[in-house]
Amino acid sequence: MIRKREFAFLLLIVPALLFYLIFYLYPVVSTFAHSFTDWSLLKRSVHFIGLENYKQLFHDDVVLTGIKNSIIYAVIMTIVQNALAVPLAVALDKNLRSKNLLRMVFFAPAVLSPLVVGFLWSYIMSSLDYGPLNQMLTQIGLGSVNWLGEPKLALYSVILTQVWQWTGWAMVIYLANLQGISKELFEAAHIDGANGWKTFWNITLPLLVPSITINTVLSMIGGLKVFDIIFSMTSGGPGHATESIVTVLLQRAFTDSQLGYASALGVLFSLFVMVVTFLQLRLMKRWEVS
């Protein structure tokens, strides 16, 4: 009888399993298989070419720029976003009268689509005389800055907008965690004569570690995958200065029609993200335990 019952449960899994197989496992396996071929949208036949695509990847300057930029983007986003979100959450957890309004204000940008944010900011950061940001800077005597047109600066301009957009989102997760910390701990610390800084360092921060893990891992993965904001703000330009792994992937796959080659980049990219996430989780776990 037990067997029959288990069979019934197994049946319940089938729809989800099918969905997983068709929309996740099949594309992954297929991408992996195609990464060893010269599959192209420009022709009908496909040939096995071994590791040729992978070898080529390391000689493709634009791919290397993309990898470099994605790493810079992900690391800066992870550090800055969280370094700002933790104090922000602690501040907005205090009994301020305007705390709900402020929470909303900081969270609001996260509701917008990155494409909308991108178009808005590329207008704000325009190097034209009437670009609002430059107009402001000129008025206070700082002169105008070529935010998106200067290749050395463009990537950091994009990062600036994303910190603005996503810090509030990380803040909300920290807030939820903070509200779960027992008030007694703070009271006890207060009685023992601990000041604000000590309380933060010895009570708040250690108890926030679970959400720090979640937030840093998520922003690292999200950062490595960055695409939409770059597409809408710079299209990878000027030249290839702000290209990310995914913008290059898209170009190679569809503009150049080299699907096999792009698959190889996709496989390599997935492996890379997996390794980074694994290492990061290990590191954070160690911190959580101690």
Next chain:
Amino acid sequence: MKKVFTVIASLFLLSSLMLAGCGKTDEAGSKENASGAAQSEKKVKIRIMGYNKEETRKSYLDYLKEKLPNVDIEFQFVDLKSFENMLRTQLAAGEGPDIFETSGSGAVYANAGYVEDLTDASFTSKYNDTGLMRYQGKVYTIPLQSWFEGIWYNKDIFEKQGLTPPKTWDEWMTIHEKLRQAGVKPQAMGAKSWEPMMKQSMGMLLNEFYTKPENKDFDAAFSEGTKKVSGNWNEVVSKWTETIQKGNITKDMLGIDYDQAQDEFATGKAAMWESGPWAAEALKQKNPNLNMGMFPIPGLTEGTGWLIGGPGSAFAVNKQSKHKDVAMQILELTATPEAQQALIKDNFGSSFLKGVDVQLPPEYEDSAAAFKEGHVYAPWITWPFGAIAEDYGKSLQEVLTGAKSVDDALKVLDDKAEQQRKSLKGN
């Protein structure tokens, strides 16, 4: 009892899921039947995908709607930035539009077997041969009005500064200088896109490279792979970079997009802007008092100059289209003088349909001599490759920032072309 209940419940759930699936296919099936049985009552849906905005095709679409009341025409505009990506993905998935806009012969799509062979279609012979671009001897695309672009200039500013459209490159450089001294931004450019610099450097090539008799067949040789741009274009493109050294094209422009540059020109903040007739309507909307004209890109020696352009955009029919007959009917209708005039009305150009006369509007008078000589050409649309002009344009952005030399930029173009030749050959 409980166990029986679980089994029944799960079976019920599963069957409802399956039924839901069936329901969908049933519905789709019956819809198709209905449209087959009563075609006169139900509208056929045709999707046209283009990279020219709907407003530049409005009169033409209205004309089609009037002539084909039973067809529901959906015009889908996709920005050129992602047009090819979207189109190719849709075609590869078998879900492409019925008709799509493309430039040139449609070689890339023909090679992959995505487009209908139109060589023997009834309407093809109604076009002048100059407008029909062939790939391996066959016609896959039907030309719309010709496409050209040159330098728009603000006539009022020019008059105020005592300037006239340039006849030579040096004159053009002097005009920039004089305008700058007068406190007017000489040229607006949306160099955030790879297009404008690519096109202006091509303007120099048209004047100084393609006019030489020994380079007459250069594009064919480049397509084949027997000639490279490196070693051929270097001198001319290097000469073109003079406009960067003189500060006519600046790094600031890399932070400006097409629409923002258009604004600058429309509001009189800049005296010149490189674009085409499709922008005329938008410019007049933004500034009804704008008094503008277009001159061709001048060469080193005095002459008519050259406009960038050609047969330009054309329509191709998707081979997998479910309503191919209707798509062909639309092309048949397009091959009428009325449809051609409607196309020209919203976006000026000449027609390739036999027997259609087009009056040159006053804005283009400064380009009349170039038109007369047939000095309108765009090298890259004759190449049977994908979007490699984009890679060249992006390299020119790097030339502007100083990250690349002209030689490097041309090498990028050669490498990309070689890659594409290889994958085209591997059929």
